[in-house]
Amino acid sequence: MEETVTTSTDPSEGSGDIRYIDTEIRLKLYRTMYECRVLEQRAYDLFMQNLVKGTSHLALGQEAIAAGFGVAMRQDDYTFCTYRGHTHTYVRGVSMESILGELMGRECGLLRGKGGSMHLTSVEHGAMGSYAIIGAHLPVAAGAAWSAQYRGTGQVTVCFFGDGTTNIGAFHEALNFAVIWKLPVVFVCENNLYMEYTAIKDVTAVENPAADRAEAYGLEPILIDGNDVDVVYEAAGVALDKARKGGGPSLIEAKTYRHGGHSRADPGKYRPDEELQGWLARDPIPTYRERLISLGIEDESLEAIESETDAAIDAATEVARNSPPPPVDIAHIDVWADGSASWRN
Amino acid sequence: MAQLTYREAVGEGIAQEMRRDSNVVFLGEDVAAAGGVFKTTVGLLEEFGPDRIRDTPISEQAIIGAAMGASMTGLRPIAEIMFSDFFAVCWDLVANQIAKTRYMTDGQCSFPLVLRSANGGGSRFGAQHSQSIENWAMAVPGLKVVAPSNAADVKGLLAASIRDPDPVMFFEQKSLYAIKGEVPEGEHVEPLGVANIVRSGTDVTIGALAAMVPRALKAAEALQNEHGVSAEVVDVRCLVPLDTQTILESVARTGRFVTVEENPRLCGWGAELASIVAEELFWDLDGPIVRVTTPHIPLPSADELEDALMPSPERIVESVKHLVD
Numbered sequence: 001m002e003e004t005v006t007t008s009t010d011p012s013e014g015s016g017d018i019r020y021i022d023t024e025i026r027l028k029l030y031r032t033m034y035e036c037r038v039l040e041q042r043a044y045d046l047f048m049q050n051l052v053k054g055t056s057h058l059a060l061g062q063e064a065i066a067a068g069f070g071v072a073m074r075q076d077d078y079t080f081c082t083y084r085g086h087t088h089t090y091v092r093g094v095s096m097e098s099i100l101g102e103l104m105g106r107e108c109g110l111l112r113g114k115g116g117s118m119h120l121t122s123v124e125h126g127a128m129g130s131y132a133i134i135g136a137h138l139p140v141a142a143g144a145a146w147s148a149q150y151r152g153t154g155q156v157t158v159c160f161f162g163d164g165t166t167n168i169g170a171f172h173e174a175l176n177f178a179v180i181w182k183l184p185v186v187f188v189c190e191n192n193l194y195m196e197y198t199a200i201k202d203v204t205a206v207e208n209p210a211a212d213r214a215e216a217y218g219l220e221p222i223l224i225d226g227n228d229v230d231v232v233y234e235a236a237g238v239a240l241d242k243a244r245k246g247g248g249p250s251l252i253e254a255k256t257y258r259h260g261g262h263s264r265a266d267p268g269k270y271r272p273d274e275e276l277q278g279w280l281a282r283d284p285i286p287t288y289r290e291r292l293i294s295l296g297i298e299d300e301s302l303e304a305i306e307s308e309t310d311a312a313i314d315a316a317t318e319v320a321r322n323s324p325p326p327p328v329d330i331a332h333i334d335v336w337a338d339g340s341a342s343w344r345n
Numbered sequence: 346m347a348q349l350t351y352r353e354a355v356g357e358g359i360a361q362e363m364r365r366d367s368n369v370v371f372l373g374e375d376v377a378a379a380g381g382v383f384k385t386t387v388g389l390l391e392e393f394g395p396d397r398i399r400d401t402p403i404s405e406q407a408i409i410g411a412a413m414g415a416s417m418t419g420l421r422p423i424a425e426i427m428f429s430d431f432f433a434v435c436w437d438l439v440a441n442q443i444a445k446t447r448y449m450t451d452g453q454c455s456f457p458l459v460l461r462s463a464n465g466g467g468s469r470f471g472a473q474h475s476q477s478i479e480n481w482a483m484a485v486p487g488l489k490v491v492a493p494s495n496a497a498d499v500k501g502l503l504a505a506s507i508r509d510p511d512p513v514m515f516f517e518q519k520s521l522y523a524i525k526g527e528v529p530e531g532e533h534v535e536p537l538g539v540a541n542i543v544r545s546g547t548d549v550t551i552g553a554l555a556a557m558v559p560r561a562l563k564a565a566e567a568l569q570n571e572h573g574v575s576a577e578v579v580d581v582r583c584l585v586p587l588d589t590q591t592i593l594e595s596v597a598r599t600g601r602f603v604t605v606e607e608n609p610r611l612c613g614w615g616a617e618l619a620s621i622v623a624e625e626l627f628w629d630l631d632g633p634i635v636r637v638t639t640p641h642i643p644l645p646s647a648d649e650l651e652d653a654l655m656p657s658p659e660r661i662v663e664s665v666k667h668l669v670d
Binding site: 114338 | 396401405407412413414415447487511538587
């Protein structure tokens with residue numbers, strides 16, 4: 001089966017030509033995106049019920065990027081992501097209940113309530129952390145890539161970050177460093193057009209904050225439609241393959257849009273309605289569903305994915321709701337590798 | 346015993362650990378081909394090769410971040426920050442990321458890394474290349490803090506820091522680099538968190554760190570010879586973990602406690618020790634606890650001005666005399 005989906009070449013308006021992608025992979029991409037969507041939607045709902053405290057940064061609308069990479073990556077690859085990292089953590093194989101449990105501060109939480117929404121980490125799944133200080137994790141991702149290079153394991157590190165990160169110093173330091181050491185790392189800028197409340201274009205010297213800077217590091221500019229999971233999956237595969245073969249880092253800018261505000265406190269009113277409606281019409285999940293139907297995939301198989309996922313998120317929510325708060329004594333442990341918090345004798 | 350300079354002991358400590366563990370790697374600015382701006386790492390590139398001894402760009406965030414990412418995925422990196430003042434441009438990685446990630450992830454990762462740096466004054470470099478920042482590091486939960494005063498401890502404590510499973514800030518006092526000392530032959534490892542009584546005495550306990558240790562010893566000599574005061578000098582060596590027992594036992598015997606600190610006064614490490622001694626040994630004290638510190642002023646560069654601010658043996662003698670009289 002060879003098919004082509006042709007629209008504009010402007011990634012913010014639609015996709016370029018798509019190569020053949022196996023149906024099984026396409027179903028996996030759809031399932032992963034749909035799971036990410038219901039997970040984020042549930043996180044929002046639980047927030048509105050005051051069951052999630054603190055803050056929460058949702059990736060509603062941006063699911064195609066985490067899903068495309070998650071499906072393309074090798075199981076032992078590493079990912080580093082930001083405080084908007086529920087979906088990036090989930091796609092590595094972490095359970096819904098441990099993510100919701102962490103958001104709710106429960107014992108079943110991924111970090112037993114010691115990290116919270118902004119720090120989801122699962123080392124056993126290669127999800128090496130969600131970093132809440134802009135830019136901090138780019139050099140750390142380079143370090144993990146250096147380690148894989150030194151140990152000769154063939155592992156690739158994928159580092160997700162937002163458009164706002166491209167204006168902080170750590171971005172520059174990490175990009176240059178990764179290129180000169182030819183590290184197996186893929187930097188993925190999710191350009192959702194807004195840093196927090198301010199449009200990235202209003203505060204940035206170039207139009208495409210990551211892609212337009214790639215050549216400064218000797219890298220090919222790569223600008224893709226981050227709302228088209230096929231495009232993301234394909235770009236991920238190319239960059240992962242290059243890194244794994246010793247070809248060094250890539251910098252990918254994926255254009256996308258978050259359906260909500262920056263965080264819980266932000267209704268996102270600064271965004272023009274026309275812009276918002278335009279992007280909602282390009283929601284990565286229903287548009288991909290339409291594509292799958294047009295490619296001859298049975299509606300029933302998609303419905304089965306949806307109903308399974310809907311049941312799974314309900315079950316995970318129940319587990320997390322019923323999980324007790326973490327035992328208070330864990331507040332006093334694990335500062336040091338011996339498990340203690342002791343600083344004196 | 347071999348006679349080594351404090352500077353040579355740095356390279357010896359790194360080499361000793363790199364020979365026994367291939368996961369130990371080293372990176373920093375001008376550290377490989379040039380052997381370090383303070384010549385502490387001369388010869389390492391030749392012995393261990395460019396995969397393990399790596400020059401970096403002037404990118405402190407990249408250096409520290411790379412060390413963090415490498416340490417959480419199986420390596421034991423040593424990173425050099427040329428002057429400790431430069432930690433101010435990469436402190437996010439140190440204080441927010443390295444120090445907290447083990448705790449925040451419910452113990453999922455460890456960070457067996459060493460951040461080495463030339464710390465402290467006395468070299469006429471001015472206010473941005475002379476700071477003693479050990480108290481910055483001490484204030485952050487999750488960092489171990491080591492500051493050796495002599496060549497033997499440089500080698501032994503550096504070896505222990507490299508073997509330690511937690512992040513260690515290793516502060517080398519740059520004015521000591523040329524000082525020679527006896528260093529044991531063969532493998533030498535000194536445990537972290539053990540203070541060292543470097544001179545015994547009965548009238549007062551002086552707690553000192555790094556370059557303040559030789560100054561405290563000089564003061565103790567003068568106190569004995571010129572004033573008949575017997576001072577015990579404790580080289581604190583590690584601020585985290587802190588060997589409070591050795592200090593408390595000493596103060597319980599002498600009844601008096603003086604700290605000699607190079608860091609600026611406010612919230613210096615001696616303030617923490619003073620509060621511990623006051624809280625746990627109050628009824629054994631024969632006088633107030635006295636802190637001799639650099640005043641709360643940036644360090645100037647001219648010889649006479651810098652010397653006027655850093656604790657001198659004379660100032661230590663005066664403070665102790667005042668306390669004992």
